Amino acid sequence: MVGGRRRRNNLLLPLLLPLLISLSSSSAAAALPLSTSSRWIVDESGQRVKLACANWVSHLDAVVAEGLSKQPLGAISARIASLGFNCVRLTWPLFLATNGSLASLTVRQSFQRLGLADAISGIQANNPDIIDLSRIEAYQAVVSSLGDNDVMVILDNHISKPGWCCSYNDGNGFFGDQYFDPDLWIHGLARMATLFNGVGNVVGMSLRNELRGPRQNSKDWYKYMQRGAEAVHASNPDVLVILSGLSYDKDLSFLNLDGPINLSFSGKLVFELHWYAFSDGSAWASGNPNRVCGQVVGNLMRLSFFLLQKWPLLVSEFGVDQRGTNANDNRYLNCFAGVAADLDFDWALWTLVGSYYLREGVVGMNEYYGALDSNWGEVRNSSLLQRFRALQAPLKGPGLSETTPHKVIFHPATGLCVLRKSLLEPLKLGPCTESEAWKYTPQKILSLKATYFCIQAVDVGKSAKLSIICSGSNSKWDIVSESKMHLSSNTSNGASVCLDVDSNNIIVTSSCKCFGRDNTCDPSSQWFKLVESTRSLSTTRTFDLLNSILDLPRKGLGSFLSF
Numbered sequence: 179m180v181g182g183r184r185r186r187n188n189l190l191l192p193l194l195l196p197l198l199i200s201l202s203s204s205s206a207a208a209a210l211p212l213s214t215s216s217r218w219i220v221d222e223s224g225q226r227v228k229l230a231c232a233n234w235v236s237h238l239d240a241v242v243a244e245g246l247s248k249q250p251l252g253a254i255s256a257r258i259a260s261l262g263f264n265c266v267r268l269t270w271p272l273f274l275a276t277n278g279s280l281a282s283l284t285v286r287q288s289f290q291r292l293g294l295a296d297a298i299s300g301i302q303a304n305n306p307d308i309i310d311l312s313r314i315e316a317y318q319a320v321v322s323s324l325g326d327n328d329v330m331v332i333l334d335n336h337i338s339k340p341g342w343c344c345s346y347n348d349g350n351g352f353f354g355d356q357y358f359d360p361d362l363w364i365h366g367l368a369r370m371a372t373l374f375n376g377v378g379n380v381v382g383m384s385l386r387n388e389l390r391g392p393r394q395n396s397k398d399w400y401k402y403m404q405r406g407a408e409a410v411h412a413s414n415p416d417v418l419v420i421l422s423g424l425s426y427d428k429d430l431s432f433l434n435l436d437g438p439i440n441l442s443f444s445g446k447l448v449f450e451l452h453w454y455a456f457s458d459g460s461a462w463a464s465g466n467p468n469r470v471c472g473q474v475v476g477n478l479m480r481l482s483f484f485l486l487q488k489w490p491l492l493v494s495e496f497g498v499d500q501r502g503t504n505a506n507d508n509r510y511l512n513c514f515a516g517v518a519a520d521l522d523f524d525w526a527l528w529t530l531v532g533s534y535y536l537r538e539g540v541v542g543m544n545e546y547y548g549a550l551d552s553n554w555g556e557v558r559n560s561s562l563l564q565r566f567r568a569l570q571a572p573l574k575g576p577g578l579s580e581t582t583p584h585k586v587i588f589h590p591a592t593g594l595c596v597l598r599k600s601l602l603e604p605l606k607l608g609p610c611t612e613s614e615a616w617k618y619t620p621q622k623i624l625s626l627k628a629t630y631f632c633i634q635a636v637d638v639g640k641s642a643k644l645s646i647i648c649s650g651s652n653s654k655w656d657i658v659s660e661s662k663m664h665l666s667s668n669t670s671n672g673a674s675v676c677l678d679v680d681s682n683n684i685i686v687t688s689s690c691k692c693f694g695r696d697n698t699c700d701p702s703s704q705w706f707k708l709v710e711s712t713r714s715l716s717t718t719r720t721f722d723l724l725n726s727i728l729d730l731p732r733k734g735l736g737s738f739l740s741f
Contacts, residue, residue: 516663626644
């Protein structure tokens with residue numbers, strides 16, 4: 179009896195250790211301005227600030243932020259904050275800063291010229307204080323409203339001539355094109371930087387969106403991006419300077435060959451990348467998802483993700499058709515979410531916009547990639563936005579060292595993580611903020627950190643369980659498939675299985691899916707990503723775990739050994 183009690187106490191000791199560590203975290207607003215430290219964006223205190231942004235379009239023909247005819251400006255800004263976005267990438271056309279006649283035209287006059295009487299009526303009803311402002315004043319009002327709601331702003335020079343972006347030969351693509359005079363561009367950047375100098379929530383300027391076209395080359399990229407960056411910094415040293423790549427902002431590989439850009443300043447440089455499903459044509463729908471995910475991510479590592487070794491990288495555009503009917507988008511998003519969690523990069527969703535005043539000649543066009551519906555009053559797809567919640571908060575970085583490094587088991591298809599309510603209940607998916615700390619050992623054991631408990635495969639179709647017997651093959655988990663997101667083991671009777679999720683979000687083991695070339699197969703339920711984190715953990719998880727063990731003596735040692 180004495181020996182048994184000592185054995186239980188020895189098992190409890192590793193579980194008690196995490197309770198000695200502070201598990202609380204602060205959600206205080208960032209101390210602005212922002213700067214960079216290696217691959218991280220940080221605030222004045224050195225704490226990591228993860229940019230989780232939404233794109234808000236203000237570069238189309240009207241040169242007015244979309245949606246103001248549908249809802250009050252303050253309501254839109256408040257909704258952005260309520261959805262967990264801490265940042266907006268607010269687009270603007272170059273001519274807004276370089277053409278005085280265009281900038282001084284009032285919002286009312288802008289819509290009158292376009293013949294958009296309904297939009298005028300809508301803005302008059304919802305935003306009467308904006309309707310007779312000039313275009314540039316209306317832009318400033320949007321920035322101010324976002325600031326009132328503690329939302330940071332990146333000013334994105336999206337295009338030169340107002341209109342929809344982008345095509346290969348639209349005259350806006352690269353330095354020297356019809357509407358892209360480099361000197362005028364640098365002048366416009368300096369004017370915009372000066373205009374927002376001292377506006378605290380303007381934290382960055384993206385110098386140019388999606389460089390492209392027959393003129394593009396890395397030599398001119400270095401020449402003009404350096405001049406543009408220096409002009410912005412001289413006019414407003416408090417903003418991050420964000421540089422895009424070539425080929426529609428998909429290619430930054432030349433930086434690996436030719437070296438970094440030479441600037442007179444440091445601690446302010448960020449690079450940006452765009453990644454959509456259609457960046458790879460219809461490969462996601464026509465190919466095997468495991469294979470496509472592995473190939474696409476491998477290519478991105480070569481083109482851009484290598485920068486994360488030294489620099490912050492903002493994926494400033496990604497998104498999907500939020501109706502959920504596009505197979506190409508749906509498959510891509512599962513892969514994107516796994517990579518976004520793993521690399522923990524900053525990002526900006528395309529788009530906030532629910533509908534446009536006028537896009538490519540179509541009045542009131544619905545935007546199915548938009549987070550808001552066509553009336554801008556409701557969320558278009560709440561379950562999809564919920565998937566981004568786990569990606570909005572940083573997982574690691576400066577200042578996030580409340581706990582020792584650990585793993586969370588992230589499920590990209592749901593945006594949830596593997597957690598345990600108690601030791602006597604099955605593993606299941608839940609909010610990542612409630613995840614326990616996991617450890618993945620060199621022996622491929624997946625265990626609760628600082629405990630003896632590991633995940634074990636029982637049988638095909640059965641719940642995975644926690645066990646203290648971790649020496650068998652059914653306790654070893656290989657990271658397999660080309661996606662690197664399958665966790666595979668063997669059951670006690672030798673069957674090969676993968677970690678999976680059932681309809682009740684219970685973690686089970688099933689036959690592994692989609693390891694061949696089948697392009698009709700969907701492996702998403704079996705995709706898990708072991709993500710490194712130093713984010714603080716919920717005290718509730720630890721106390722529930724501890725209480726379960728303290729309750730075990732009256733339940734019997736049998737339940738202790740096999741859950």
